[in-house]
Amino acid sequence: MTPSTPSFSGPIAELTGFEPGAVATALEWIGIAPVLVGTFVVFTGALGVARFPDFYSRVHPAGMIDALGQLLILGGLGIASDDPWIALKLALISSVLFITAPTSTHALVRAAWREGLRPWLKPGDAQGVLEKDTDHNPVTASASWLVAKKEDRP
Template sequence: MLDMSVVILSCIILGAGAFFVVVGAVGVYRFPDFYTRLHAAGVTDTMGSELILLGLVLQAGFSLIAVKLIFIGLFLFITSPTATHAIANAALTAGLRPFLSVRAGTASPGSDRSDQE
């Protein structure tokens, strides 16, 4: 009974994680601006990867495999937002402007940030 409930819970969490991963990828493909793509990728990558690893940990039980999966989850939980922040900071430093409205013009890679004030 308990085994069956753990299996069902693992299936549900794996499905939710797969959903988040696919939704994040579609967002990275379809969003109009770099910063919106960054938002889609950064949020859903962390959520989806943690959910998938949690589903795998539920299947592994108490073993070395579960410990390794928890370590991978810890690394991803720390490094994924850090990498996202580093990419955003580098893009803003290089002068990539956010796409604010249709009238404000498109976000081009080489445009200077200082001309907006």
């Protein structure tokens, strides 16, 4: 019932180096595009995690990897697979990641905010926020933190 050899051939197998075969089915040619786009999303997300200036801005590329990148790559693999059980397992893994990864990101940001970490703002933006001051606004609280830090300098 389960054909084992056809999943060793096709363009995805050739791209990922697993025994390049002869015949590529149409579904493999359809599924190769989400895998490549998802790889691009994961790579740029990794660059964003490495290079963004702030914790709260680094959350965004990490969430992109967790939600969009894994959905594209695992969805592309699930389209390209000819075994329905493998596609079902890939859909299960993708849905589990799609639920748990934003939950853990939310818990992480909530813990960071409660511990007192505040987002990084440009000084001009902080001044603009401070002029129209509203109490208990988190952006205003962060701006006051930054301006107080600026006043410490000579």
